[in-house]
Amino acid sequence: MTATETATAPDAAGGAAGYRPRATLSIGAEWRRQASRRRTQFALGFMVLLPLIILIAFQFESSGDDDNGGGEFGSLIELATTGGLNFTLFALLVSSSFLLVVVVALFCGDTVASEASWGSLRYLLAVPVPRARLLAVKLAVALGYSLLALLLLAGTALLAGTLRYGWSPLSSTVAAQIPAGEGLLRLLGILGYLAVVLLVVAGLAFLLSVSTDAALGAVGGAVLLWILSSILDQITALGVLRDFLPTHYSSAWLGLLSTPVQTDDIVKGAISAICYATVFWSLAFWRFTRKDVVS
Amino acid sequence: MPSRLLARLRRARPTRRRMVAGSTVLVLLAALVGWAVWPERPPYSTTDSMITVRSGPAGDQPVDLDTRFYLPDGASAARPVPAVLLAHGFGGTKRSVESDAEDLAGLGYAVLTYTARGFGRSGGQIHLDHPDYEVRDAARLLDWLAARPEIRKDAAGDPRVGVVGGSYGGGLALLLAAQDQRVDAIVPMITWNDLARSFLPESTGREPADGVFKKGWAGIFFGSGSGTGLGGLAAPGAAQGGDSGSEGTDGPAGGQDPVPGAVPGAAPGGTPADPACGRFAADVCAAYLRIATTGRADPAAVELLRRSSPAGVLDRIKAPTLLVQGAADTLFPLAEADANARGIAAGGTPVRVAWFTGGHDGGEGPQTDRDRLRFLMAQWLEHYVKGSGETPSTSFTWSRIAGFDALDRGLVATGFSVTDYPGVGGTTAEPIAVAGPAQRIANPPAGNPAAISALPGTGGFSSLLDGVAGDLPGQHARFESAPLDRAVDVVGSPKVTIRAASPTGEAVLFVKLYDVDPNGPAALSNGLVAPVRLTGLPADVTAATPVTVTLPAIVRRIEAGHRLRIVVATSDQGYATPVEPVTYTVALAGPAAGTMPGMPAGAALTGAEVSLPTVVGEPIATPAVVWRWALAGLVAAIVLGLVVLVAVLRRRHRRHDTSVHPEYADTPLVVRELRKEYADGFVAVSRIDFEVHRGQVVGLLGPNGAGKTTTLRVLMGLTQPTTGEIHVFGHRLVPGSPVLSRIGALVEGPGFLPHLSGLENLRAYWRATGRPWADAHFDEALEIAGLGDSIHRKTRKYSHGMRQRLAIAQAMLGLPELLVLDEPTDGLDPPQIAEMRRVLRRYATDGRAVLVSSHLLAEVEQTCTHAVVVHKGQIVAAGRVEEIVGESPSTQFDVSDVDAARAVLDRLAGVRVLPETNGALVVDTNGTARSEVVAELVRAGVGVDRVMPRRRLEDAFLALVGENSRGSGDR
Known part of the structure; x- marks a missing residue:
């Protein structure tokens, strides 16, 4: 540091030279911040690994005639080895109820809370990254990683399943075989719906994330509430109240397997998920842009 | 830190606002649940x-x-x-x-x-x-x-x-x-x-x-x-x-x-x-x-x-x-x-006429069917009994099971309608050829054992028999079609022509139409069978006259790739059959070309056409279609809401006061009447005013809990002040103000991404600022950090002092005009502290300013040019360090004989010996020259080793804040 160096020249708004609020914490910067973390790498890696593990598990053919339950849709398990599309469907079926929930909760619940627990959040705010921008970028990147995880899971399953079991029509016992081309579209539809339903988890985890500086609390809290909602949904005595549970329509994507597709529940599920996510995110922004950061 | 914990606990305490908000939410939830389950009084x-x-x-x-x-x-x-x-x-x-x-x-x-x-x-x-x-x-x-x-x-x-x-x-x-x-x-x-x-x-x-x-x-x-x-x-x-x-x-x-x-x-x-x-x-x-x-x-x-x-x-x-x-x-x-x-x-x-998917075997049918029937009945009665409402159309509506509901595993039916009732014959007929050899089938004596096609009186349970329907070997003949090349929507009674021969001249037969899924079981639609009683039959099937059997009307979509199977059976659980055992021969109406696998050699293949009535109807829109519009509306509303919100925020942002307070334009920091009161009523800062000018190193001095950190938090835009203003170079500072970019800060300890190295952390931080790399001056920062090769190690492995140095380096990235450091020497060893003092003093020389908070008096005295003493959320003194310290009237004497010296000094007019615990002699000379006091002592034969003027900040500090060691956080 020498005396010849001059202080940075201020701009009209009072910022340092080169400082623009909209250039702070770019999506790329946040993406790299998250990409460098072990938990991101492990979570994404597992998404690739899971279909391969399932594939290997299927090689241990057993004569045991296990009833996997689930009625007509339970037979998706038996059909898993009929082709790449069915294998992908199976991989989604087994991971949609819990694994994907955890992964999405991890990406969305950890993002702000972990910065708070490291103490780096206050330095980002002192840059200053505008709070709304900080949240928006963090949310966009968390959702991006969640989507990437979903696509990696489906993509790997489709690739591995097709290489192992071939490219054949999507079959289920609820309806006639669906030609492979249309089956792929249905699969994309299922992925899309899963992504929408998981927005509830994303919203809840994100809200918890800005409310606490314990990352585990945010992730675990979101998963716990999701499980609670699933349990309540099993209690038919709740009647019409069940329709308002965020998990009530979580398996409506199965309707995409029948012909013609049953979209009514999917539409309702999408409405429910979008409403919840919007409320949670609105609360998160409202809270974070006003709160005193004390971490 | 206990004070932080206490503060957290205090914040978690129920305040009146929290109580009101919490109870409002509870009441609303209870009301919602109550409303949902409250029994309505019937009208x-x-x-x-x-x-x-x-x-x-x-x-x-x-x-x-x-x-x-x-x-x-x-x-x-x-x-x-x-x-x-x-x-x-x-x-x-x-x-x-x-x-x-x-x-x-x-x-x-x-x-x-x-x-x-x-x-x-x-x-x-x-x-x-x-x-x-x-x-x-x-x-x-x-x-x-x-x-x-x-x-x-x-x-x-x-x-x-x-x-x-x-x-x-x-x-x-x-x-x-x-x-x-x-x-x-x-x-x-x-x-x-x-x-x-x-x-x-x-x-x-x-x-x-x-x-x-x-x-x-x-x-x-x-x-x-x-x-x-x-x-x-x-x-x-x-x-x-x-x-x-x-x-x-x-x-x-x-x-x-x-x-x-x-x-x-x-x-x-x-x-x-x-x-x-x-x-x-x-x-x-x-x-x-x-x-x-x-x-x-x-x-x-x-x-x-x-x-x-x-x-x-x-x-x-x-x-x-x-x-x-x-x-x-x-x-x-x-x-x-x-x-x-x-x-x-x-x-x-x-x-x-309206058909639905239930009935005596199927019960009420799915919800969509119940809704449709309820609507049709209400509409019919409203017009023809109540006399209001439009004349209902006489269109024919029906429904077909479309599959299983993904959520409750119930059946799902799709409704269709067509303007005119076509009857069970359908509007068009689709002929499908079936074939098979003539087959001999036995009538079981007394109708036992018998095939089961339906379970009467069990309500919806019968539909579960679909595909399970047991035809007994030897008691039935099968005739199959080729796989259908396209799906057929059957609505009505299919017909097929068969021939039969019986040694008694009579036969009771049951004709059924199966839908054979190549990958699944064959399904008998709703367990419906067509019983026939034929008389005057020849003993040889070739001589038999073809008879046309009208099968029960069904509503079913037979998918492409499926086969049709005509089964002719001799027994059925639900019907009375002849008691005597007889063996019939059955065949289809006419001869057919080709052979079938498994057919006995020489047996002629017989064939016939199954006439499948079809009706092309318009799918009935279920009320659920409304939800699609609701979804579209919801998405549109959210998008619109977002656009409006962003527009409003932009507008407010543009209107935001960017004017520069002319008086403070060149002052790095002006704090005016700052007050911070937490939601639970705790006043962390009651009133603080001070300024930091260019070239100054200002020390913010105060005991633990005096409000230093809260002040710095407000200064960094982490916390909203209750009242008061902060100006940085004349710009009003609020959370997120761009002018914050001209401040480098270390507040409440370092904060780094533990999985990155020190250098990567600095780079990640600078990347987040979005400012040009050239402005960062990494070399200077790294020099200050002085971490050597450790800069490439992950920060989670750093010692406290290393992290502290890295944090100071991060605060100095971009050489901000105002540097705010909270307890900067925390965790540093003495040589590093000395180095840090030099760095800070030098930093302030280029027109920049430094604000250092500390509870260590010596540090402030040795580092700062100016000091602000904070106590219980208020400023008790501010100014140049020398001014605050002042010319202390007390002097410490190290003497050979303390008691003798005390006696001597007591005699001197105006000189007062202050009580001192550790044996040193501290004297308030009160205007008397020190040399005179020394001379008096020497004259009295007391040896004087050392004379030290007590102009230490500690005195000033203690004088200002009192000697009570309890922190002001315990107010």
Whole structure:
């Protein structure tokens, strides 16, 4: 540091030279911040690994005639080895109820809370990254990683399943075989719906994330509430109240397997998920842009 | 840190605002739940009464009928309401139709439900909807309605009334409308056209006298003496209405006495009942016994059943009729409604036909079906009974099972409609060739074992048999088609032509149409079979005359790739078959080319065309379509809301005061009347004013909890001040102000990403600022950090001091004009502290400024040019360090003999010895020159080792904040 160096020249708004609020914490910067973390790498890696593990598990053919339950849709398990599309469907079926929930909760619940627990959040705010921008970028990147995880899971399953079991029509016992081309579209539809339903988890985890500086609390809290909602949904005595549970329509994507597709529940599920996510995110922004950061 | 913990605890304490918000949310939630589960008060009143009517052939036999009358609120002689007579199904009571009655009463109809004679608490015997008994009973009930002033009338004694009923009640509706022209509209559901044909069907068009006795259903119909109602025979609305088994406690008026009425075997009033006939009338009972014994109907029995059938009187029905029939119904198949519809329409009466996926076997059907039927009925009654609403169209609606519901595993039906009712023949016919060799099949003696196609009386359970339906080996012949090249939507009765040979010249056969899924089981649509009785057969099948069998009407989509299979069987559990064992030969109508695998050599392949009737209908939009619009609207609203929000925020941002306070334009930091009060009422900072000018190193000094960190937090935009302003270079500072970019900060310890190295952390931080790399001056920062090669290690492995140095380096990135450091020497060793002091002093020389907070007096004294002393949230002193310290009046003397010195000094005027604990002698010289004091001591022979002026900050500090060691956080 020498005396010849001059202080940075201020701009009209009072910022340092080169400082623009909209250039702070770019999506790329946040993406790299998250990409460098072990938990991101492990979570994404597992998404690739899971279909391969399932594939290997299927090689241990057993004569045991296990009833996997689930009625007509339970037979998706038996059909898993009929082709790449069915294998992908199976991989989604087994991971949609819990694994994907955890992964999405991890990406969305950890993002702000972990910065708070490291103490780096206050330095980002002192840059200053505008709070709304900080949240928006963090949310966009968390959702991006969640989507990437979903696509990696489906993509790997489709690739591995097709290489192992071939490219054949999507079959289920609820309806006639669906030609492979249309089956792929249905699969994309299922992925899309899963992504929408998981927005509830994303919203809840994100809200918890800005409310606490314990990352585990945010992730675990979101998963716990999701499980609670699933349990309540099993209690038919709740009647019409069940329709308002965020998990009530979580398996409506199965309707995409029948012909013609049953979209009514999917539409309702999408409405429910979008409403919840919007409320949670609105609360998160409202809270974070006003709160005193004390971490 | 305990103070942080305390602060957190305090924040978690229930404040009034939190209490209000929390209880509001709780109350709202409770209200929502309460609203959802609160039972609604019905908008009608009910009256139970026994009404005695006179009927019988001469109209003079009294019988008591157990009735319930539902009168909507507000009905009066001045405002009469139309009425609905609601009849129940066989084996039911007035309670079976409770939910339908409530529904109709809710729509504004006065509803009269009653238990038909021979059932429940009503008197009389069962005459099977005999025109002189049950039908006349109902006509008398119309008289009763006509006598009530609250009921609307078309003329004196002619009430405005619709008749609704399912199965037994539906038959009554048709027969009553034919017999009593006062009826304004009828809605008969899942009912018969010809009771003889229903129980003695024959699918080649022969009369019931040659029919095959449907013993399964007939037995349930007649013989159910278990005391349970026949759920499957009740109206669709009651099939799952929970009536079954409720007869034991029949209504509040029924008291606790077991009601024997449902049991054919006992009549009310203690009359000894005939154990063979129960409550059936003698003629009905005798006819059943004759048919059930022989399996054949004599003309008298057919005549008796015909008397109870609408078939002969359809031309007299003038009341507009809505016919509802179920596809899952092996008792009264779709063809019955078809016959009724054609018969009534022939007289010019408006008729509308609706099929649904339930029935005696299928129950109420899926929700979509129930909704559709409820709508159709309400619309029909509204126009033809209430007299309002548009004329309902006479379009034909039907539904098909589309699959399983993904959520509740129930069935899902898709509704279709077409303008004109096509009948069971469909609008077009799709011929599909089936083929197979002539096959020999055996009739089992006494019909045992027999194939199972349906389970009568088990309600929806029969549909589970789809595909399980067991055809027994040796008892059936199969004829299959090639895989269909495209899907066919079958709506109506398929037809196929077969040939049969029998050594006895007679044969009873059951023809079925299976849908064979190449990957799954073969499905027999709703367990429907076509029984045929063939006579005059040759012994050789080649000589047999082809006969056309009309299979039961079905609604099914046969997918592309599936095959059709015609099965001809000799036995069926539900039907009476010849007792003698015989072996028949069956084949299709004509010869066919080719061979089939597994066919015996030399056997000729026979073939025929299955004619599949089809109807192309428009799918009915379910109310669920609304949700799609709701979804689109929701997304649009959110997008719009976001756009508006962003626009408003931008606008507010643009309006934001960016003016520069001219007075402070060149001052790095001006804090004015800063106050921070937490939500729980804790005042961390009550009032703080100070300035930091260029070139200054200002120390913010105060004990723990004095408010230093809170001040710095506000300064970094982490916390909102309650009142007060901060200006940085004249710009007003609020959270997120761009001017924050001119401040480098270390507040409350370092904060790094633990998985990155020190250098990567600095880079990640600078990347987040979005500023050019060149502005960062990494080299200088790294030099200050002085971490050497450790800069490439992950920060989680750093010591406290290393992290602290890295944090100071991060604060200096970009060489900000104002550097704010909170306890910067925390964790540093003495040489590093000394180095840090040099760095900070030098940093402030280029017109920059540094604000250092510390509770260490020495550090501030040695590092800073200026100091601000904070205590209990307030400034107690501010200014140059020297000024604050001042010229202290006290001096410390190290002397050889303390007691002697004390004695000497006590003699000196104005000189006061201050109490000192550690043996040193501290003296307030109070204007007396130190040299004079020394001279006095020396003169007195006291050796003076050292004379030290006490101008230490500590004195000033203690003088300013008091010696109480308790932190101001404990205020």
